[in-house]
Amino acid sequence: MKDSAVLLIDCPDRKGLVARVSGLLYRHGANILHADQHQDHEQALFFMRVEFALSDGKPFDQSSGGPNPSPTDGIDLEAFRAAFAPLAAELNMRWKLASSARRPRVALFCSQYLHCMADLLHRWRSGELHCEIPLIISNHRAVENLAAFYGIPFVHMPVTAASRPDVEAHQLELLHRHGVELVVLARYMQILSPVFVAKYPASIINVHHSFLPAFTGARPYHAAHVRGVKLIGATSHYVTEVLDDGPIIEQDVARISHRDQVEDLVARGRDLERMVLSRAVRWHLDRRILCYGNKTVVFD
Amino acid sequence: MKDSAVLLIDCPDRKGLVARVSGLLYRHGANILHADQHQDHEQALFFMRVEFALSDGKPFDQSSGGPNPSPTDGIDLEAFRAAFAPLAAELNMRWKLASSARRPRVALFCSQYLHCMADLLHRWRSGELHCEIPLIISNHRAVENLAAFYGIPFVHMPVTAASRPDVEAHQLELLHRHGVELVVLARYMQILSPVFVAKYPASIINVHHSFLPAFTGARPYHAAHVRGVKLIGATSHYVTEVLDDGPIIEQDVARISHRDQVEDLVARGRDLERMVLSRAVRWHLDRRILCYGNKTVVFD
């Protein structure tokens, strides 16, 4: 992970895309660590993720000679960026290029249930999540001790229907001031306004405690219990203007039986929520997710 | 399985139910093979399944003396039935008592997709499904050879909107004539009328190719593809008047990714459909399912 870079591309599909991207990487001396592509044939779209080492460790292929192999050891990321830009423009690419050394800044939001927060913070401390966490925001005080234990500033921001616009404005100001690039709603039980959501397109990850699109809205475990399903689920997704309707990143389910009452579903669901949320956050941070339409490509 | 009997009970919950049922079984000399209970505390309901041997193989417990232990080897099923009836009446029980030797008569319905049929028929031939299959009905001819291979009479009954009432009347007449107790819709792509459904309460099992309640109705794999879910599912359930809304018996899911197109979902879904339908049929035949409200208790 260290000392590598990730290039993420999506563009209209056409012949020769892999050849041209990999050719350019080759001429710049890139040592590709992982590469993955996807084509959506219905919509004629092309998606690619390439991870390459920034310093080198592999014998360079002098003899076989591509057009212009770099004689240096490793790759100059900014030189590659400058060379890639015109190709990307020509091929109508949306693209991101980032060094793995740069750790995105993430804000965590929660309410009174702390299982997802405790899980994310432990994973972060253990090095599983490659990010900075400058800020924890909650409409409850329950998370305060946990935030202190991990040394992360906590801001208590209660919300009422009347105060919501002001609170959101304050939240956005805080996020801006801390340079936050990703917002994670770790069981934050407030609905964000379209204004807020529009500031962070494909950059707010929520966990919903059902197997979407089943049981949208409030109290999904109760609804699942009433319907008598035999599996319960949880879903992590990007937040869009429409509640519980954004691009799905990850889902998982657990088997239940007639013996399980609502409180059992809630307890089992907590483990699902932890898993699908932490995977989504990790994949986002490792630049493995591309959104298109209302769907995701996850290069795992 | 051979030479055993199953007693299925549901009734209002009250103290002493297990004691009274197990006491009666004991006094009749029953050798209990499996017993399982469930209480729905919210609705104050009690459910019980007891499977007991009809002939005996276990030393009887003479010394410890219950009130009236039977000195005989095994249990007289009809004598027990006669003794149980007044207890059941007193305790407001709905109950069924059946020897495992009696094999229910099942009709299989299908349309042009045969994966569930081929699976059910092979399981039946192998002895996994304890039933008679006097009849296969389809609105297509695709199943004809398969039916012949297994030696089961096949009736081709095309359906149009106009002919549906007549066809259904004919189907019901056939089912009645063959003494059919369970109808299995193995990807039968016709909607049964409320009149038909009312004749077989909790006795028509359907497989729906989605994780209900998500994606009810037609073309669920297409809908799942459009929504961008990360898991697809299948559901077996009893048929009620409301489409795809009956009590769920079994569900299962499979992981998919952005690489899977609709035809991949269809292919993976076939395996899910086979599994959830065959389990539902087996559990029904082994008298493991109790319906209440719009839910099932499955004693597996």
Added chain:
Amino acid sequence: MKDSAVLLIDCPDRKGLVARVSGLLYRHGANILHADQHQDHEQALFFMRVEFALSDGKPFDQSSGGPNPSPTDGIDLEAFRAAFAPLAAELNMRWKLASSARRPRVALFCSQYLHCMADLLHRWRSGELHCEIPLIISNHRAVENLAAFYGIPFVHMPVTAASRPDVEAHQLELLHRHGVELVVLARYMQILSPVFVAKYPASIINVHHSFLPAFTGARPYHAAHVRGVKLIGATSHYVTEVLDDGPIIEQDVARISHRDQVEDLVARGRDLERMVLSRAVRWHLDRRILCYGNKTVVFD
């Protein structure tokens, strides 16, 4: 859970066991919340778990009259215990009867990896694990801050081959002094001596990071990678004298692919380890596990 009691029984199978146990409970006015039985027909063994309310909330069944229904509200646990003892003796039962109000005392052991500890401690704080934790022991200092955060005394006890007997003697003395009934090895990377193990029969729970019996011993993820398996697993089990051979309580697996290197297996495995260990501890605390031979019955 509150204000209930659990009766756990295993004994030679014979007719009438359910009738006699449930009859006695009934005569003492017990309101059964859950009951589950199991028979091992091969070995002619009977297992039963009954959970019943200590105070009452259900109308008592006066009219139907068992032999001696208690007129009081609820059940006197000690009176029932006194009445049950002679029955248990007659039927050669091993049995345990405990009020849910009594919370077992648990000691947690770990080494430098903290994912299982962090998970168990958060679940304990959240109320998922019904126990006291008077003591955390580790041969490393990594857990010290976490222990302090949860307010649990931490004892640092480094171990060498030479010091092991003395360290274990000290550990046993600590466990005894704190009244510990269950020892949980949450990735404790030391092998306990037979002397230690013998003090806590079926009362030391370990997590092994493989799908036992595959890959016993050290470095199972490396071994799994070398063998090229397509699923990795984790196993929680009671510790016996033979390494990684005790009765299995719970197992789970995760799918991997050729893309996953050893460090990926380690990362995915952490989630499995957390799940199987926390489930095992919860089931043990809720008195859902019976050991016999080298196997477990888990009444879940």
Added chain:
Amino acid sequence: MKDSAVLLIDCPDRKGLVARVSGLLYRHGANILHADQHQDHEQALFFMRVEFALSDGKPFDQSSGGPNPSPTDGIDLEAFRAAFAPLAAELNMRWKLASSARRPRVALFCSQYLHCMADLLHRWRSGELHCEIPLIISNHRAVENLAAFYGIPFVHMPVTAASRPDVEAHQLELLHRHGVELVVLARYMQILSPVFVAKYPASIINVHHSFLPAFTGARPYHAAHVRGVKLIGATSHYVTEVLDDGPIIEQDVARISHRDQVEDLVARGRDLERMVLSRAVRWHLDRRILCYGNKTVVFD
């Protein structure tokens, strides 16, 4: 699938491999449908699978001009093969290039249990398995009717210890005569000799009814029952000289409990065996598997 070709490559890893392969495909006008790569960094190996259309349906990228874009519609497979050979030689590649139109010839072996056979044959008839099946061989007659139903020649070849060498010689002769490229052991309960195995390297697929490497050898479900595992498994793998030790292709597991006796494990295992064997055969036929060392890369 129709009218496409698959190129499978493995070779020592070096820079520029993707660029050179994709560049050559581009210059030949290939329309890539799917491409996938894998690098084993430990062993410095590179693996690639490219599937490309043989006729074209996509606008060719004239303007952007690679070195020598083909002006024709589609790709000439033999011309590409001739051009690829020297590149492959230079880069020390092992490679296969095959049109999807060519359907490999497969022989199915079985003994008395037919669940895998019935499943494979139904999938083949339904079009899931892209192959010819010129031959079914069994040491029992149980499969005879099924073979007849699907119109496949059946050869009954009983085996004893004494007759094994002669029988195997006869089998090899039959396989040779029918041009068989893949042998599928669908619960064939005979061990093939090293002589036989050596004739079909990475071309004999077996299903073992356990989660390998646990429970190798005979009666794995009995062994699993004795050990008290909580999950059972099945494994499909290529056959090598060492029993149950060849490269693993696919594995799956199912949850069991203390209630399941050996016969229940056998019944549940049948579904696992069907799944892991049919997936392995499909992946092999679709040229998705590369073997190296004792492991597989599966491009799914």
